[in-house]
Amino acid sequence: MAKPLRILTVALLFSLAWAQSPAGTVIRNQASATVGSETYLSNVVETEVLPLCAAALSPGGTPAAPGQRAVAPAGGFAYFAYLLQNAGNASFEFNLSWKQEPTPWTPTVALYHDFNANGQRDPGEPSLGRLTLAPGASARLVLEVRLPADASGQLDLTPVATCPTGEQDADNYARVVVGAGAALNLEKSVDQSLVQPGGEVEFTVRVRNSGSQATGGEVLVGDALDAPTLAGLRYVAGSAQAPKGVLEYSDDGLAWSSTPPAQVSRLRLRLGGLEAGEQAYFTFRMRADAQVAPGLRSNLARAEGPGGPAEAEAVFQIAALYAHYLGPQGNPRATPGGEGSADDRQQAYAFLGRPLCFVHSLENAGNSPDSYTLAATLPQGVGLSLQALDGTPLAQPLLLGSGQTLDFRACYSFVQTTSTAQDLVLEARSALGGGTNRTTDRVLSVFDPSALRLQKDVDQSVVVPDGSLTYTLRLENTLPFALTSVVVADVLDPSLGFVSADGGGVFDPATRQVNWSLPSIPANSSLTLTLRARVLPSAPEGSEVRNRFSLASSEIAQPLSSNTVSTQVISAQILLQKSVSPQKAVVGDLLTYTLQLTNTGKVALEVRLVDTPAPGLEYQKGSSAFSGTSQASFEPQGNGPLVWTGLRLEPGQTLTLTYRMRVLPGAGPELRNVAQAQAALSGGPVVSEAESSALVSVVPGVFTPPDTLLGRVFLDADRDGRFTPGRDLPLPGVRLVLGNGWQVVTDAEGRYAFRNLGGGVWTLMLDPASAPFLPLPHPERLGSGYQHRVRVTGLTVSDFPLEMPLGLARATRETVLEFGPLRLTKRMLPLPGGGWRVVLVLKTGEPLREFTLTDPLPGGGERTFTFEVLEGEHTLTYDLPPGVPGLPGPEGSGKTAELTDPQVRWRYP
Template identity: 55%
Template sequence: MKPFSTLFLVLFGLAWAAPAGTVIRNQAAATVEGQVYLSNPVETIVQAICVPVVSPSGTPSSPAQRVVAPAGGTVYLPYRLQNAGNASFDFALSWAQAGGSSFSPSAVRFYLDVNQNGQRDPGEPPVNGLSLAAGQTVWLLLEVTLPNPASGDLFLSPIAACGSAQDSDNYAHIQVGSGPALQLSKTATPAKLAPGEETTFNLVLRNAGDQTAPGPVVLTDRLDTPEMSGLAYVAGSALAARGQLEYTADGTTWTASEPASVRGVRLVLPKLEAGEEARLSFRVRAVSATPGVRTNRAQASGAGGPAWSEATLELVGRYVHYLGPYGNPRALPGGEGSADDRQTARVVAGQPYCFAHTLENAGNVEDLYTLQASGLPARAIGSFQSLDGSPLPDPLPVAALARWDFRYCLRVDTVLAGFTIELSATSVTTGQANRTQDRVLAVLDPAGLLLGKSVSPSGLVVAGTLLTYTLRIENALGDLSGVRVVDRLDPALEFVSASNGGSFDPAGQQVEWDLESIPSGSTLTLTLQVRVRPGTPDDTLILNRFGLTSALTPNPLHSNTVQNRVLTTQLLLQKSVDHPKASYGNRLTYRLEVANPSTADLAVRLVDTPPQGTQYVAGSARLYPAGGGCAGSGEGLEPAWKEGQLVWQGITLKAKERRCLSYQLRVLPGAPQELLNTAQAFGATGAGTALASAKSQALVQLEPGIFAPRGTLVGRVFWDVDRDGRYTQGLDLPLPGARVILGNGWQVLTDAEGRYAFRDLEPGVWTVMLDPASAPFHPLPHPEAMGEGYRHRVEVQGLTASDFPLQAPQGHITPTRSTVLEFGPLRLEKRLIPLPQGYRVVLRLEAREPLSDLTVTDPLAEGGEKVFHFPRLEGEQVLTYDVDQGVLTDPQARWRYP
């Protein structure tokens, strides 16, 4: 990037060269998501500047011209006046003589030298002032009349002025007397050149004295001065009618033969008679260089000299620029608008892609260029950047004959078909633009490139474990070239090996694969083995993923992240009770000792499941300090009761620390013979990693004694006609043959009055269930009911009752007819029960031994039959279905003996 000072100088140079009143406007532009945003404009108005230039220049000590004339004579001094300003101006003409002059002239007049021959010709008008356009040049003759008598020397200079600006250092030496006087004039035609064009210098050497100038008289024109930069001699162009032409290649040695490189031309004359002229001409060509005024000064030496003369010409700017692909701004061989001026690529949605370009300033002037892009679709952003990614200045300054490489980067966030972006570079000076195109053939879905990673073993590991990472690359995106896979290792890992030529970079702690390509539709699997460094602290989390870049995906795509946690061991838990045997009412003291053998601090949660028939003694839990076992007073730590468990939370266990928790349970009446108590410890590290110990149990045998009470559970299953929840004799109907099951697996059938009984039960909470298959109606609400009501939770103490009232049909339920089929081990009873609409058929099957392939067929009154099939029937089964007619038909049954 060019410094700011360079940009300022370019703007200043443009302003100086521009005509007065020109407005130079500068405005920055930025493209964001396809939208162009402009800064506030800055405008500069070029002011009119007057610059008079008179030549040849000279001082009293080093005059440009020398003339010898008799007293009372008249001499003519040729001069040239140029308006070097940027607007038209009126110039006033005057003269002045130096203080060392011996006399003053009798008269001084200015004439226009129309034919530029350095002599006054008829018809050439006198002038006192001139109006010249910007850059215009005129030739003047200064006519000086000497007084009579006069002797000595006169040093006189013409003056051209416009406003406060003037040029007055143009002295000539006029000597009264006789002798030779060399006078030199020089012109350049044309006076303006563009690079590659030529101009002719014409030199006229005149003896303005009244005597012959003896030889040698030498007219020299040097071409290697700084004032002649950008101009080159045209070979073979030097011409002279008389005298000897000579050349120099080094500025010192002169020869009559023309060298390959000419740095100066001179004409050598044997003499120059009074009033005689000698002419020399040659051509120069403008090569690419900085525009501006060039001055060529020639010198005549010999008797009557020296004499000087200057010719000025202007090198004008050549503004040409090209924009094209990187390294080929002219898009050769096709050129502007051809296929060589177009770049193509496939890009991936969400991935940046950069097209590289080169801007060439083929002119001879440093210029500024504005860069623009058009054709960017929605949901896409683009920007101009330097090759290193930094933003470009706007406008962009480029030196003459220089190039600037940059890139246009875009990102499209959605899958699209192809589109074309046209880039243009426009000259701030001329407004001319040069264009190139970037063609996106397609925007591809990044899901076509799947990166997956797995680790074995996974989860918790110990220091020193060998881990195997598997890297899987599935490419359905397209052919990938320049593929680079990088897997950065966690500091807790040390490299062991890698497949497919993968190499380890210790400086970056990463494993690298440089792959030439991955073809479309292929799958590549890489493996990497590492080891967890010995001494890695517990609770260290090891994360790993890999990234992939390619020519199509310059920004890395990453795989999923796999992780391992370093932990050397789990929690240790030990549980004990103070008495192995107990009776009702006893207090049992339990102790939980938990140890943390790892090197990480843990937050511990203890969970204890008390046995059935026990109750926690409030205020009995104590937590003891680390290292002291279960001795001492400890501090109170009450548990929370959650879903039948005692839970202690927030216990801090530092690395290698052991602590003890004690608490008491009371044995309640009805407790089972064996009191099995189970506890578990859960730990969590500071990073949230959870650990759990194996379960620890404590067993106590119950000695209930001779007065230990036993329990009996009785109840009735019945249709509750009045829906009051109680059995009413003569109104409610008992359900005989219903199956009732106890939580320990015991089961009974209700008798003819719907009653059941379970005897000799341990006091406590029991679960009793009515088999839904044996009860054709839904249970009514009951205080002990669980779920749908078929299950009751009953506290058994002594004689305890729990009935199952069932939902009865509307109206009084009476079987209109029943029939019984008994054959061998099978008994089949059929009842017909009226409903508010229709009838319900109830079939009750009882098999006293297993029956295979049993089929029951029940004819229907309206025609057809109901068929029930059992691959194997053992015990009881109740079947129901509804019919419209109250006609009782006789069912049939058949089965197969093995």
């Protein structure tokens, strides 16, 4: 369907050409086609352009909307200005007449040749009944209307221009109103009817009072330069002139000024008024863009004021310009040298059996659509193929719109080598009179491709997913000249990831291409480059990773490619399982470890096995035993980790290894052995790894002391890191978690304990959610302090002193009793959840026998403490719950607790 549409469009272009060509013009057309090295021409088709008559009178108008208007008294005169133009393609004699709409009276009407174009009848200007005009020529006319004495109402009439063949223009009505008053008429004209792209055109806007009285008020005559019908034309700065009145400018039609803005889009003439028969005018110029669209254009002016409004339209034509350029890609005009210069020439060396392609650009530099035919005269043994950039054949003729550019390839083929340069001239011929434009492709020499050797190698023919590949690129230049501005390109397969490239290779993730930019490769020299890549884990099983590279230079326009190397992706995986028996042991026991290796891949693997024993274990020499392999035994190499090498597993094969170790004194509570297997392709890199471990719990013997971890969680009021009864506040209900998952909650005194632990280093964590207070510095703290790293040996203590929040500060009650060697201090401390803590501190300088302390309770009752012998210092505490009579209410009530005085007694010997 595309070809018929193209032919139809070309036919329309030819129709446009015929309409604009003079009568008698003969248009010839001939098609060409190139097959191999031969160019074939079709028969010549000739078409003669016939005469076409077209009369054009302006301004136009209808009885309902007359183009001009005048006011005259009965028996008076009215004048109307017209322009007659020959819009045909030959000289014609036009018959001039007039007609009117029916009225009860008949005027006297005559047409005159208006030589000075002032819109009035002047002495010496003849009346006209016939007028001959050349193609595109025009003449100014004045229509004179004399009203009879009995005239009344209005009269609508029009001049008529008739071709010899009968075609006529008769829709140019004007209106005469019988009476008194002002009547504005507007006339607009251009200095040329055909405007060339890039040229200027001058407009004249003339306003006339065709009435019988003065306007008696201001008249504005405006012109919109940004109208769609003027697209592609721009106002020429400073070109507006007016002998009378004030010119004003605007860039948006809203704000007006007598000073032109940077971009003038509106123009108007301000007049104080016009007398009867008086006229005023202004002129300005506009410039057409180089790519302005051809065809008829119009511009409408409007006059407003007493006797108005009035409008006038100027019609002109933008000429069709046919021009095109053919040159190297991106530079069809071959700048700066131009046609036939070195800038209009591309050159390169060619190779037998490989097409040499040059990329060209064809530009339609005219303002009209055109179609083009490409052709070339080729020497013997040279073939040409014209292609689109995607390699498809280029269909001709080529249709381009105004300003449009087409990039294509001219690919030449050669059947023999040659050491001499050949100039191949390619030309583009216009179908609509745009002539011919040429460009040159120079073939410097034609060589055998073996003179430039490109060799690609890879280090592996089989690779596993996530395995690595190393590519070697060898370039050997045996040509008699050096290659300059060399670009070596290597596009990675989608299954490959870039690792590195030597020699300045740069990887572009967007194109997945590795590029080397080399200044030159001298004649009779070679170069080696290395590229490393990794096979992606997502590479399909059994797929082939293919790779090759290409080379291009200033001398070789068409890149040359190397051979293609291929690597097959095959999965390789090793599985390792480790177990131990027994899983609980005491010092001196023998442990039997079992390692099971399985090759679940599809290629044979060479395996290296490493087992790292836990401290406290000793390998029993000679205990290694294998099953599932013909290799009878392997012994570990050296001390420390146990190493077995040279294990070969075929696809699907399983190997089992057993060995023994003894538990030594000093072994920890848990013995974890970790084994690692590394599998490699035969003579290749490691392609799979596996790890497994086995755990043995060591049960303490009879003489092994138990290991216990205990401590306290408390708010450290004096921040000394130690719990001080009566001063620091223990935190009950706090959760602590041990590294093995054990958990405890503190009791009412903030104490916790983990019993029967194995000795060693443990990690202990305090749950911040159960004690939302900041930890204070501690020698065992880790990180933020909510974790402790504790070495547990026997009975081990690790406290969590926490920062006392300011919100817990409360007024306390205190009393002191001193008698003899005894000092008794009593304090009452508010508790965070309500209630009070009573703290009694006893300190004596000598033993007191049968000692009794009685402390009365608020609201009644008492607490009693007895000692057979009181010595040194003792701290006694008890808590009073909320709601006890004599205690304050809820927090914030402002009351303090009732402080009772304690009583003591003892007996001296």
